[in-house]
Amino acid sequence: MTTAPSPSPPASAAAPSEARRERTVLSLPEHTVEIVSDPGEGAQKCGQIFGRVSAKMGNGVWTVEIIPAEIQPPARQPSSASGNRVRIGTGPVTNWGDHANLVVAFNEQVLLHRHRLDALAKDAIILIENMWATHDDPDIRQAWTDAMEELGSASYQFVPVPMEEECLAVIDNPRRGKNMFALGLLAWIYSRDLEKIKGLIAQEFRKKAEAIYDTNVTLLERGWRWAEDHLDFRIDVPRVESNRPMVVMNGNQAVAIGGIAAGMELCAMYPITPATSASHHLSDIFERFGGVVHQAEDEIAAVGVALGASFAGKVAFTITSGPGLALKTEFIGLAIMTETPLVVVDVQRGGPSTGLPTKVEQGDLLAAIFGQPGDAPHVVLAPATMEECFLCMTTARRVAEALRTVVIVLSDANLATGVQPFPRPDPSEQWFAQPPDLAPVREGLRPYDWDPQRGVSPRVVPGQPGGMFTATGLSHDEWSHVGYTPDVHERGCRMRSRKLAVFQQMLKPPVVNGEPTGDLLVVGWGSTLGAIEEAVGRARQEGLAVSSLHLRFLSPLEPGLAEIFRRFRKVMTIEINYSDDPGDPFVTAENRRRGQLAWLLRAQTLVDVDCWTRVPGEPLRPGQILQAIHDSMPQGASR
Amino acid sequence: MTDLSCSLLSAAPDDEEREWTLADYEAAAARWCPGCGDHAILTGVERLLEAEQLPPEQTVFVSGIGCASRFPHYLHTYGFHGIHGRALPIATGIKLRRPELHVFVVMGDGDCCSIGAGHWIHAVRYNLDIVALLLDNGVYGLTKNQTSPTSPKGIPSNTQPRGAILPPINPIAATLGVTNASFVAQTGDWLPAHLYATLQAAFHHHGLAFVRVLQRCPQYTPAIYDVAMRDPDLVELLVHPNGVVVPELDRLFKHKRPHDPADLDAARHLAEPDGKIRLGVFYRNETCPVYEETRAVAARSASEKVALLGAELDRYAV
Numbered sequence: 020m021t022t023a024p025s026p027s028p029p030a031s032a033a034a035p036s037e038a039r040r041e042r043t044v045l046s047l048p049e050h051t052v053e054i055v056s057d058p059g060e061g062a063q064k065c066g067q068i069f070g071r072v073s074a075k076m077g078n079g080v081w082t083v084e085i086i087p088a089e090i091q092p093p094a095r096q097p098s099s100a101s102g103n104r105v106r107i108g109t110g111p112v113t114n115w116g117d118h119a120n121l122v123v124a125f126n127e128q129v130l131l132h133r134h135r136l137d138a139l140a141k142d143a144i145i146l147i148e149n150m151w152a153t154h155d156d157p158d159i160r161q162a163w164t165d166a167m168e169e170l171g172s173a174s175y176q177f178v179p180v181p182m183e184e185e186c187l188a189v190i191d192n193p194r195r196g197k198n199m200f201a202l203g204l205l206a207w208i209y210s211r212d213l214e215k216i217k218g219l220i221a222q223e224f225r226k227k228a229e230a231i232y233d234t235n236v237t238l239l240e241r242g243w244r245w246a247e248d249h250l251d252f253r254i255d256v257p258r259v260e261s262n263r264p265m266v267v268m269n270g271n272q273a274v275a276i277g278g279i280a281a282g283m284e285l286c287a288m289y290p291i292t293p294a295t296s297a298s299h300h301l302s303d304i305f306e307r308f309g310g311v312v313h314q315a316e317d318e319i320a321a322v323g324v325a326l327g328a329s330f331a332g333k334v335a336f337t338i339t340s341g342p343g344l345a346l347k348t349e350f351i352g353l354a355i356m357t358e359t360p361l362v363v364v365d366v367q368r369g370g371p372s373t374g375l376p377t378k379v380e381q382g383d384l385l386a387a388i389f390g391q392p393g394d395a396p397h398v399v400l401a402p403a404t405m406e407e408c409f410l411c412m413t414t415a416r417r418v419a420e421a422l423r424t425v426v427i428v429l430s431d432a433n434l435a436t437g438v439q440p441f442p443r444p445d446p447s448e449q450w451f452a453q454p455p456d457l458a459p460v461r462e463g464l465r466p467y468d469w470d471p472q473r474g475v476s477p478r479v480v481p482g483q484p485g486g487m488f489t490a491t492g493l494s495h496d497e498w499s500h501v502g503y504t505p506d507v508h509e510r511g512c513r514m515r516s517r518k519l520a521v522f523q524q525m526l527k528p529p530v531v532n533g534e535p536t537g538d539l540l541v542v543g544w545g546s547t548l549g550a551i552e553e554a555v556g557r558a559r560q561e562g563l564a565v566s567s568l569h570l571r572f573l574s575p576l577e578p579g580l581a582e583i584f585r586r587f588r589k590v591m592t593i594e595i596n597y598s599d600d601p602g603d604p605f606v607t608a609e610n611r612r613r614g615q616l617a618w619l620l621r622a623q624t625l626v627d628v629d630c631w632t633r634v635p636g637e638p639l640r641p642g643q644i645l646q647a648i649h650d651s652m653p654q655g656a657s658r
Numbered sequence: 659m660t661d662l663s664c665s666l667l668s669a670a671p672d673d674e675e676r677e678w679t680l681a682d683y684e685a686a687a688a689r690w691c692p693g694c695g696d697h698a699i700l701t702g703v704e705r706l707l708e709a710e711q712l713p714p715e716q717t718v719f720v721s722g723i724g725c726a727s728r729f730p731h732y733l734h735t736y737g738f739h740g741i742h743g744r745a746l747p748i749a750t751g752i753k754l755r756r757p758e759l760h761v762f763v764v765m766g767d768g769d770c771c772s773i774g775a776g777h778w779i780h781a782v783r784y785n786l787d788i789v790a791l792l793l794d795n796g797v798y799g800l801t802k803n804q805t806s807p808t809s810p811k812g813i814p815s816n817t818q819p820r821g822a823i824l825p826p827i828n829p830i831a832a833t834l835g836v837t838n839a840s841f842v843a844q845t846g847d848w849l850p851a852h853l854y855a856t857l858q859a860a861f862h863h864h865g866l867a868f869v870r871v872l873q874r875c876p877q878y879t880p881a882i883y884d885v886a887m888r889d890p891d892l893v894e895l896l897v898h899p900n901g902v903v904v905p906e907l908d909r910l911f912k913h914k915r916p917h918d919p920a921d922l923d924a925a926r927h928l929a930e931p932d933g934k935i936r937l938g939v940f941y942r943n944e945t946c947p948v949y950e951e952t953r954a955v956a957a958r959s960a961s962e963k964v965a966l967l968g969a970e971l972d973r974y975a976v
Contacts, residue, residue, distance in 0.1 A: 075976045222973070265976035272974070280967055285755055308966055309958040313754065316780035320747040323740070323777075327720070327751020330738055331759065335751065353741050440976050446967040448960040481736040481752070481759055484715045489685075489730040489737030492723075500686070501731065 046255045049079075049108035050209075051116045051140075054201055055133055056125035057094040058087060058101040061198030065123075066103020067438065068202055068219045072211050073105065074267035074440040075219075077258035079112035080105065081549065082269075083638060084436040085133075086377045088292070095162070097132035104138075107209070109257045112439070113404070113549025117642040119143055121208070121254070123201045125182065126151055127166040134170055136637070141173050144252075146204060148197075149179035178250070180204065185245055189237050199235045203242020208254055213243065264443040270408040270434030270546075271297035274364055277412035278336060279308050280444065282451030283362075285335040287313040287324035292376040293432040294340045294366035318346035322363065326350055329359050330490060332455025332480035334416060336362035341370045341383050344390070344427075351425050352391040355515065357490040358423035358467065358476070362415045367431040367545075369636055378636035379432040381545050382596040384615040387427045388574040394512050396519045397425040399574040403548035406441035407571070408434055413450045420452065422518045423478055429573070431595075433546040433638045460486035465497040467514070474517030519575050526572055528579035533559060533566030538656035539648065540587035541567040542628070543594065544616055547639055551593055554644035564657055565648055573619070581624040589653040591629040592617040593644055598632040682714060683707045685734040690725060695847030695873035695883075699793060700732055702853045703762070706861060707735070717760045720749040722774060724766035725800045726793035726873070743774025746781040746790065750949075753786045757950045761788040768798050771807040771827050782836040784949040785865045789857075792829055792868070795875035796882050803878040810882055829870050830940055831929040834922070840865035840946035842925065843902070843939045846872040848887050852895075852937055855902040864944050872935070886935045896928065896938025 052069065056062035063084060070082040085102045092099040106116045118140035124130035124147045133139055151163045186193035186200050193200075199220070206216055217236055224232050268276070275297045278286065286305065288298045302312045315321035318339055325335040339347060344365045354361040369375025370382045387399045398418050402411045408430055415426040460479055466488035468476045476497075479486035488499040494508045495501055502508070531540070532552055543551045548569050558565040566587070570577055584590045594614040599606040613621070614630035621628045631647040633639060683704045690696045707717065717735040721727035723742035730737025736759075740748050745763045753761045770778050770792045781790065797815065798804040804817040808829065812821040833842045841863040845856040853871065860867035874883050886892045894913040897903055901919045908914075913934070917924060919942035928936055958966070 077976070261976070266971055266974040267976050268974045276967070276970060279963070279970075282963075285751070287751065304970060306955045307958075308963050309955050311754065311953050311955060313750075313953070315747065315750075316776055319744060320750070320777055320780070323744045323747025324751035324754065327738070327748035327753075328755040329751070330748070331718075331752040331756040333755040335755070349741050350744065357738075443971055443975065446964055446971075448964055451960050451963065481718050481756065482715055484713075487714050487734050487736050489719070489733075489739050491731070491737075491739040492741055493739065 041251065043252045044255055045252060046257065048110075048256070049106065049112065049116075050121065050254055050256050051104060051106040051119045052205065053085070053102060053104045053119040053122045053133060053138065054198075054205075055085060055100050055102035055122065055129040056198070057099055057129065058089070059091055060101075060125050060194050062102035062123075062125065062201070064223065065198040065202045065205075066105050068216060068223065069205050069211070070103070070105040070438045071219055071267055072206075072215050073107045073209070074265070074438070075215050076212055077260045078256055079108040079110050080267065080438060080440055081112040081115055082106075082438040083115040083433065084377075086436070088376045095126050095128045095159070097128050097135065100129035100132040102129070107256050109259060114553060114641060115437070115550075115638050117640045122146065123204060124148065125197060125201075127163050127170070131166050131169060134173065139173070139175065142176065144176045144178065146178045146180050148182045150181070150183040152179075180245070185241055186238060189241060190234060196234065196238045199238035200242040200245075203239040203244075204246045206239065207243045207246035208250065208252075210253060210255065213239070265440045266443045267438055267440040268405060269436055269438045270402070270405050270430055271366065271436070272300050273405045273408035274338065274412060274428075274430060275300035277409035279305065279310065280409070280446040280450050281413040281416040282334050283336050283412070283416065284310050284333045285313060285325060285328045286310070286338060287315050287321040287328070287335065288338050289315050289318045289321045289343060291318070291340045291343045293368055293435045294338045294343070294364065296435065297338050297364070297366070318343040319350060322347040322350040322361075326354050326359055326361055329354075329361050330357070330480070332482070334452040336364060336416075338364040338366065340366050340368050341386070342373065344383055344386060348390050351397070351427075352393065352395050353492045354425045355391065355395045355397050356492045358515070359490065360419035360423055360478075361425045362412070362419050362428065363425060364428045364430060366435045367429060369634065375636045377432065379546065379595060379638055380634055380636070381429075381431060381547070381594050381615070382634070383429060384544070384573060384596070385618065387429055388619070394516065396516045397427065397574070398422065398519070398522065398572070399427045399429060400572050401429040401545040401570070402434065403545060403569055403571065404441065405434060405437070405439040409441075409444055416452060418522070420478075422475060422522055424515070424518065429545060431546050455480045455482070457482040459484040466490070466499045467495070467497045469497060469514040471514075473521045474514040475521070523575035523578060526575070526577050529568050529570060529577045529583070531566050531568055531583060534564065535566070535583075536586040537564035537566050538588045538653055539563070539565045539651065540584065540590045541565065541648065542570065542590060542592045542616065542620065543567065544570045544573060547593060547595065550639045550641045550644055553641040554648060557641065557645050558648045563648065563652060570616070573616070576619070576623055580620065581626060584624055584626040584628070588656065589629065589651070590620070590626055591631055591651050592620065593639070593647065594630065594632045595634060595639060596632050597634050598630050678708060678711050678713070680704055680708050683734055685732055688732045689728065691877050693874070693876035694725070695795065695871070695875070696726060696729070696793060698847040698850060699791070699853065699871055699873065700729065702850060702857055704733070705854055706857045709858070710861060712760050716758065717762070718752055719762045719764060720745045720752065721764040722766070722769035723800070724769055724798070725795075726764055726766035727769065729764040743769050743772070744777065745769065746774065746777040749788055750781060750784060750786060753788055754950050754953060757787070757954070761786070763788060763790040765790070765792050767792065767794045767796060767806045767808040767829075771829055778833075779836055782833055782866060782868060783838045785838045785840050785946050786949045787864055787866070789860045789867045789869065792870045793873045794829065794870050795873045795879055796826070797875055797879045799875050799878055809879070813879065813882065815878070828929060828931065831926065833868050834926050834929055834941055838946050839868070839941060840943045841867040841939070842941045843867070844870045844872065845937050846883065846886070846935075847874060848883070849907065849937070851904045851906050852902065855904050856939070859902050859939060863942060865946050865948050892933070892935055894934045894936045896936055896940065898939070900942060901939035
């Protein structure tokens, strides 16, 4: 935002105006809003509804949750900040952007958190709860003063808002309603459709008493009126009505509904952040579709149950995050060895170990591909948008069945909790799996009747007369008979691997975003798509010869990469996982630990692929990526 | 385990004619050591399959890893020889979505009581309609003689050469302590008639039938059950019309205790160690909820699912 509105001075903002004031209406192609509160005060709900209503009204939207790991951490501490960032635009919005332009903060400490993370634009408008400045507790007043001093280093424009006082006129405990008041403020500022918001509130509280809905709506309208009476600016982000039907959901909802659309019949899971919410959505609706969510006793049992159901001919998946993926490793190896189709969704979070449970990272790539001891060829794919979270479930199911192997889907916390509108999928019966064929097995068919050219074999399931065999994790021949001889093991390994080679040849070469040749090619995967392409777009506008490439299939890798890479003077991955910076102490070209995709690409293409990676526990910002591009341009690059 | 597929079976004209013989259930020759108790258990199971005329294609044996877990390879039914300790989750997945299949689980003591102990507790609580056999020889055999959680205290092994340090887990008492336990029995591999009668009772139980089979390992733990084999006075049979009654054993065993398997308190008391090896049905309750029935859902046709998906997506419509 370049033109900053002049906010009302606190004194006049606090007093109701006698007349409607002159208002500046800022028309902008995009704007980024944050709502932050203590956990339990509902800023997330406020942000989610604001994001959804914006999408429903035709704006491009991308939301990101700001979330502490605990349920009720201490109030009024920077590290407790909880809320949502919502970036809205006239066109499609593909990432969370760089800085927030407008913030609603329920206290100064959570605001401080965002300030310290450099999340706020220097001229951000900040609507802040003003009760703390005059609080009875001198420590709180002091904290407010100190915070304001620190925040004074930026040129934020503060609008004090008596949220507590306003809410007390409606409810006894404003902690349980301030969020709807804040939503009212935002609704007025951005001219959101109140009726649509009420519809979303009704959906949100559909399991609660009607009185709760009424109270929330009263607070919403009160926020709207307060803004109308006191603010001298509104923001208009023009909308483009889509002529295609659109839906808006987060990546975990997309995985859940996409799983149903893929014909899944069982989801076996164990609670783990940030994957669990997918099973919440499924638990709500799956049984209507004839499906079951089985909450297993642990991560290992969850994948075991899915594997058992799949062995029995049903279509099953399991959903987890990094620590759970580690626990499931042995079963994943068993599924690969027994050639039992299985879909494993890993919603990545920061690692290693418990790491950053609620925050995004792309640190599981190599574990997903190579995590199993022994040679365990299988497919790893990564959706890059909410829409792809939906669609990839059908792809994953089909590939798992066609190849009789495991497909690991790598989503992440950014996709899981972020919301983006996308064209409404049009499910069809063809998306579903065929019911298991229980016809007698033809004479002589062996349970692993590998086609020596393609490595695949027809699947036999229990219930088929004449097909009886014992699947085993031991090395086995075509009859599934245990064999320890060199030829049996070599052959089994070769057949399981060959399927992947055949599959790789069926994949389409990836499409370069930008010119097919140039100085720098940025390669990414997963949820960073939007931020990378935005940064590359800005770089190209500056005249830099930069293009980008985004991979969906990571194992096997999409074809033609080496050839594409050779058309650029430099190739660099951008990832949210750890790598040594080249200038770090003791780091040399020989010992440098690189980003995970970079490892893979170097090994597979023999191209000297560089990387720029960060592990901030938040999505990458396009501005950061642009800076990395500037810093990484090869010497002598044209401008 | 109730025979749910009877109607399916009789509906299939081919199978109506077919009579399954012992040979139909036999697969590869067993590779257990001579004298291993597993041979007798395999024979008992084959007899059961034949007596119940279970179609091999409707029957699945699931196992973990260990000597006992080779079991499915020696049967000509469907089988899943999985990973150590994890037979029960695989069986859960099979039974949950294909309840018409007859599912048997075969575990060793390392499988069930050590690495897979979490699954054991929870499978008992799920109470799927399956038969779960614990082939308990009190030792890790396949890995060559390490102390197991059921090794009697003081028995030496390669990992505890001065004798097992801890008192053993009591699988019967532990199972009886789990909520929703519905069938708990103990038998011995050296008493084929008792073994068979117990398997039969387990199969006909509706719910998870947990059977601990005391199983001799002539290689590493010959001592632990030999005493009881040689001295029937150390054994006490639990007898009751709702348990197992084996008249041919009347002559051999003088200690017989009438025990109503409906009595959980008495069962827990009898499971406590007091020098006696008790064989029979400790507990049986047909009224416990069975997981695959609790979780049964109506199947939907593809066209119904497409319509429902459309309605679901409309909830997210912009």
